[in-house]
Amino acid sequence: MVEKPPYEELVERINKLEKEIDKQKKAEDILIEKENSLKTILQNLPGDVIVHDLEGKILLINEEAARVKGYPEKDLLNMHVQDLDPDTVTRNDMENVWLKLKPGKAVRFESVSVRKDGTKYISEVNLNAAELGGKPVILAISFDITEHKRLLNILEQSAEMERLISEISSEFVGLSSDRIDRGIDKALALIGAFSGADRAFVFLFRDDLEIVDNTHEWCAQGINPDKENLKNRELSQYHPMLASYIEKHEVFNMPDVEALPEEFNIEKEHLKANGVKSMVVVPMKLDDRMIGFIGLHSMKRHQAWSNEIQFLLHMAGETLSNAIERRRAEKKLKESEEKLARSKKMESLGLLAGGVAHDLNNVLSGIVSYPELLLLDLPQDSKLRKPINTILESGNRAVAIVQDLLTIARGVASPKEILNLNIIIKDYLDSPEFSKIRQYYPGIKVRTSLDDELFNIHGSAIHIRKIIMNLVSNASEAAESTGQITIFTANKYLDRPVKGYQDVKEGEYIVLSVADNGPGIPHEYIERIFEPFFTKKQIGRSGTGLGLAVVWNILQDHEGYVDVTSDSKGTNFELYFPITRVETRKKEAPLSIDELKGKGETILVVDDVETQREISCSILNALGYNCVAVSCGEDAVQYIKKNPVELILLDMIMEPGINGCETYSRIKKIRPDQKAIIVSGMAETIEVKKTLDLGAGQYLKKPLTLERVGLAVKKELGR
Template sequence: MADPVPPKIRPEDTSMISARQKRFYDRMVILAWVWAGLILSGGILHLIIPGAWAHHLFYTMAGLNALFLIVLFIFLRQIKTSAGNIGHLIHQTRDIFWTLDSRLQISSLYGSVQEITGRTPRALRHKRFIELLPEDKGAEVETLLRQNSPFSIESGLLRTDGTVLPVEISGSPVPDQDAHQGIIRDLSEKRRREIQEKKLKEKLDRSEKLKNLGLLAGSVAHDLNNILSGIATYPEVLLMDDTLDPKVRQGLSIIQASGRKASSVVSDLLTISRGARADKQIININTVVQRYMAAAEFEKIRQTYAQVKIEVDTEPELLNISGSYLHIEKAVMNLMLNAVEETADKENGRVVLATGNHYVDNTPEAAQCPRDLSSGEYVLLSVTDNGDGIPEDCLDKIFDPFYTQKEMGKSGTGLGLTVVLNAVQDHKGKIFVESGPGGTRFELFFPAVREELPLAEVPPSLDEIRGNGEVLLVVDDLPTQRKIAATILRTLGYTVFTVGSGTDALEFVRQTPADLLVLDMVMAPDISGLETYRLIKEVYPGQKAIIASGHSESEDVLKTQALGAGGFVKKPYTVMDMGIAVKEELEK
């Protein structure tokens, strides 16, 4: 439960307090004169009136005096109670209640004086009020005070520790006196809330930007991947011809590599838009690091930046995580590329890629964790460089899509760190960045699991995925996609037919049953792949199918698989991607 917020004195309360004090004083004066009059009149009457009348009069006056004392006692208790309430309010508030004399010197201070100023009220008494303020604000406040009108101004307040506290100063002249009174209000909490609100707004703006980017990526991904299939996939089919001229083979390899690179950019767009669903499995990040270090991409980085010393320090007993191998690999690749580029111009450039186990205990008895992490076990992946660091004003922007300080297009697309952030968030992890003149360190924390790694599967050879003449029907609205799929599958030994719509597919299987369907998901303006499969299942309940689409694994894909369809192959696919998916589904 949050601590109660101390009350704040409003500027109008100062006048109320002064008026109440004046009323108390005036009433006390009246009561004092009444008491003195009663005593004096009683004595005079006792002298001039003789006999029994004097005694009666004496006792009457004594009774009146006793009654007066009772009234006075009750009134004084009310004054004490009221004064106590006001005093409690003043001392409990986070504000300072002040009064100044005619020379603008402090005559009294109440409230959170020491907490706000760092000094006691006694130490500040008789000091000039403007000595508490920065020079420019002090002159402005003095001018306002001498105008003898109510005012309110935001300023800084000089503390004894050298810091300047943001405050609001409200003041007004005291009625019928050559003096001033007012309030100093601490604005630190207000400023903290404003900063939090600003960060929240920036976070919401970033989320909105990612959402819009996701809509854009989702709308173009299907078309882009279909286009890229001809560049990235068809060369692979042609390269299977052993009789190709070496120069032609080299050219096709370049085309294929370019297509794969373009496809990777589309994949990154889908990743940061959260449009690509990643299948999670038990993996060990050390394995991801080792495979990356042995990959051609890393070898290219090592050769290009040979002057940078790259070190790898992995924890031998590293815990496992539940995650996507592809997304973790992308995170490692982007962080390493950024790090080596950052240190490339340094004489002793150095990059360290490390893994480790990390335990967080947030119980009251444990030491406070320096990171904002929940209690539990984590796997830490860190990349540290000794570059010039990230400018402080850029730290909040580095994860924004397309934000880069490098030449756009020459070194990446500005999506690298956005991909890293989304990979961490998709794994329910946390990312922390420390940067300064001595370099930059990225720390990625992933929740650890105690499950064992699954047995490693040996990828099948091309001969193992060849068919035996089984009948396959490719359903795709684009002629180029039908041709690419048909060419690959015929090369693998299947009997292949193609149709351009779901309606045609339904008519075809009624005439010629197929062992397997290769379904596209989006086939406008005809029925979708999901609807096509549903209608065919009504005719042939045991119909087998796989999905090949330029979209990510969308809700329609999941629904189609729930109906009985098998694997999902994302365009542009490789011969092995398609061959494995078909072979596995046929053997079920």
């Protein structure tokens, strides 16, 4: 065999190598084409796409993946999938996932991924088995479903909230009044559990709309109840910032108690001391009338209260308000029925007493008259004088009882005159009747506190004296051997009705109080103490059971009211008599009206009660001032805009509309130097203090007198 020349063999090898290179190049072109085609496919796939090997090293991505993850493409290609999902993915997971993958079937799950900036989002991940360059890889297609999950959660929460509202509303349908408290407690438990709060609560206002009581609460496990410690609280002092929101009928949402402003440090410290980190409160009202508020506390964590939670509280508050109002209406109806029944009973007993008194008068004529005639004929040393005197004294006591019976039967028919209650009290304390009581109860101490500026009343002196005598007699026996009796008088102005044993209407009154520190009247007897013949005292010296019935009837004839409070520390009878401004006589050292007179200065009177405006204007006109009157704060502000005045006489409590403090605040913005005097029938409240801080000069308590008004106006105008 002839060997080829070396150069031919070299040429052949070169040609063969060129063919192999050409073949390899074509294969590489095909591979590049496939990779480019794969990249094109990846770019057009929905969601973010990552191709990684079984160890988790990222091999390919699309632009969406880089955008969603927040990394540049070159950075992602140097990372592992564990870097993007460190909480749920480990390298060992890769092999386990590969074993679960089957051709044509994807593995789907939800995962929490981390962006470059550290934010997390929820993604739905679809894993598919694939090959790249002949090697097994995993194709991961992910979708950001955070917003979807949020909306789904809102829909689920809304559905749950609607179910909850429906359940709470249904709970009170047909619920009897005596089970409403239990229904409210159940509603608070449902709301507390749903909202994730640690405490849910309801506070209700008392009639004065200043004092609140925590009437209902629910506490999560491990949270101590606080309801019993949160009663009889003046909201403006206890929670001033909350009070300002409630007054404006606004929601109070405080995610972080620490964020309360410095001026509310007392409120902040109180909440922190009770472990409250976050709170939300929603007003409860009926027809724009505030009755209380419902709210939530979070103690274990700070919590932002969503609009949905606030809406839930609002809806629940409406339901609870209606239930509470229904119970109040039913209770009021029951009380009215009881009062009507009591009134009819008193009337029937009065008629009975009248009939008995008529018959007794005929019998007593002989018992009282004949002993007197017999005594005239008997010698002074006769042994019969003592027993006949005993008969006569007994007859006279019986006559006094008959007079009480007639008072109950007919009412008081004596003529009335202008009286000063202090004078009657002092006269009684110097009387033989009182001395006799002191003999029976020598250890009793009697203390008086009589208002030196007490107004007069229009009444019957003999019957008013009878009231004082009966109340002091009862108190003496109740106080036992070494107790104390307090007799108190004062002027009192009520700008709204007061509920008590009787409902006292608004107006100006003299208050007579007789209190003792005895063991008190049992609760079951309170409703019956004014009935004729009702007594639980010792028959004989202690009386007949007519004393308080006489008090009641005399008071009704004087258009007055009575309130009775009693507990284990004693009993207090408060009697309200309408005042009269007619004087019985001039004061001992009155100030001359000329000393109090003005020089025609214009004074604006602001009061929502017509009679009070008339009284104030009459006093001011008599003092030589020019008086203008308006009935509300809004009208006062409008008047001041156009008409300057030297002084404002400003009532603090006006309904409806803005109160005196808000009125003065608005006026000061118009006329910064405006002078004012505050007038109120209430004690000096926070609102009064705030108004004084705004620049008001003095505070006058109703009812007004000419001298006090004159002095206050003179002083304020001269300031």
